[in-house]
Amino acid sequence: MIVLPQAPPIIENLAAIKGLSILLVEDNVINREIASKLLINAGFKVDVAENGQKSIEMLDKCVYDIVLMDMQMPVMDGVTATREIRKDVRFINLPIVAMTANVMEADIEKCREAGMWDHIGKPFNLAELFGKLLKWVKPRQIEEVQETTGMPLMETEKEEPTPAKQDDLPDIPGLDTRLGLKRVMGNKTFYLDMLKKYVDNQGQTPAQIRQSLDSGDYRTAERLVHTVKGVSGNIGASRLQELVADLEKAILEGLPSGEVGAIFETFAAEHGKLIASLMEAFPAVVVREKVGKVDELKSAAVCEKMMELLANGDSEAVDYIETKNDALYDILGTEHFGPFEHAVKQYDFEKALALMNPRAKRFNKQP
Numbered sequence: 061m062i063v064l065p066q067a068p069p070i071i072e073n074l075a076a077i078k079g080l081s082i083l084l085v086e087d088n089v090i091n092r093e094i095a096s097k098l099l100i101n102a103g104f105k106v107d108v109a110e111n112g113q114k115s116i117e118m119l120d121k122c123v124y125d126i127v128l129m130d131m132q133m134p135v136m137d138g139v140t141a142t143r144e145i146r147k148d149v150r151f152i153n154l155p156i157v158a159m160t161a162n163v164m165e166a167d168i169e170k171c172r173e174a175g176m177w178d179h180i181g182k183p184f185n186l187a188e189l190f191g192k193l194l195k196w197v198k199p200r201q202i203e204e205v206q207e208t209t210g211m212p213l214m215e216t217e218k219e220e221p222t223p224a225k226q227d228d229l230p231d232i233p234g235l236d237t238r239l240g241l242k243r244v245m246g247n248k249t250f251y252l253d254m255l256k257k258y259v260d261n262q263g264q265t266p267a268q269i270r271q272s273l274d275s276g277d278y279r280t281a282e283r284l285v286h287t288v289k290g291v292s293g294n295i296g297a298s299r300l301q302e303l304v305a306d307l308e309k310a311i312l313e314g315l316p317s318g319e320v321g322a323i324f325e326t327f328a329a330e331h332g333k334l335i336a337s338l339m340e341a342f343p344a345v346v347v348r349e350k351v352g353k354v355d356e357l358k359s360a361a362v363c364e365k366m367m368e369l370l371a372n373g374d375s376e377a378v379d380y381i382e383t384k385n386d387a388l389y390d391i392l393g394t395e396h397f398g399p400f401e402h403a404v405k406q407y408d409f410e411k412a413l414a415l416m417n418p419r420a421k422r423f424n425k426q427p
Contacts, residue, residue, distance in 0.1 A: 074190060076199045078103040083124040085115040085141070086159065087133040089386065090257055090291045094243065095128070095159075095184060097250055102190065110383070112141025119145060119154075125197050126155040129176065131167070132286045134382035139174040146175035155196040161290040183243055183293030183301075230341040234334045240296025251295075252342075258295055259338050262288055264397060266328040271402040273311075273320065280405065282311050288331075297334055303327040362387040363420055370404075370413040377404050377412070391419050 086092040109115040113136040129138040158171040158179040272281035293301040369377035403412040
């Protein structure tokens with residue numbers, strides 16, 4: 061019987077900065093939940109922002125000791141957000157650390173030029189994550205921020221994860237569960253929840269990447285690929301992480317479409333096998349877990365707003381689908397969300413409206 065080791069020794073050194081207030085800026089729900097859980101369980105306070113624009117708004121309302129900033133996000137990416145933040149004299153000395161699945165020197169230099177002080181790789185390495193916090197945050201800052209924080213920070217009850225037994229987990233081809241558990245400090249319940257959310261959150265990613273490549277939207281394709289690389293690494297899907305890294309490299313280097321397509325097919329086949337294995341291991345997530353549990357009032361509001369934007373031909377619909385991605389996925393379902401997202405981003409609002417109309421009957425929000 062294999063038992064995972066306890067949390068790394070570096071956690072013992074965090075006492076000096078316990079209570080640290082962190083703004084975590086990350087668009088992907090899985091990466092966001094993993095990072096938040098690790099930080100909260102280590103004794104920190106965490107607020108989350110799903111894009112760079114939101115992070116700027118939150119910095120105007122609250123005081124934080126450090127910002128952990130994803131690089132590639134919709135609406136506003138991390139590099140652009142950091143440049144905007146540094147224009148404000150209040151934030152000249154605010155530590156901003158990049159979170160990225162790219163560790164090439166060109167990417168790191170881009171972070172530095174924007175005003176980021178350091179970077180953390182994805183998938184998350186606990187020693188690196190906590191080490192960077194110790195490096196950039198001074199203990200005296202904690203007392204100051206507790207007195208000046210303008211609004212309450214998100215805090216959840218600290219959990220004490222029970223060491224997970226390797227033989228308690230399902231055998232899933234293509235998944236190193238020992239590595240995945242290590243990423244979440246051996247918290248088995250949380251890890252299993254992340255595997256289920258992977259199906260929910262990443263199941264349609266190959267279709268979305270293919271649509272972006274076919275339409276020549278390489279910027280969106282690159283962002284989707286970058287995201288799935290980090291998320292796959294965080295759950296322990298190392299082989300898939302390697303394949304998607306090859307795809308990202310091919311896109312960035314501008315290889316001929318035929319070569320990119322061949323690399324994509326290899327990635328998509330491996331991704332499909334992993335999703336199928338996860339769905340077999342967790343039959344309940346074959347149907348999206350949140351269906352039936354969604355806040356109907358919020359979904360109705362999102363549906364009404366999107367229908368209005370589409371009917372009016374308002375380009376704001378493109379940004380709106382990014383900010384309300386999860387709710388729209390719930391409304392449209394697995395089969396229709398990919399084509400809907402593609403239509404909106406191609407400004408084919410008539411087609412998007414046609415896809416939304418039948419689903420909108422649920423809320424009686426047809427135009």
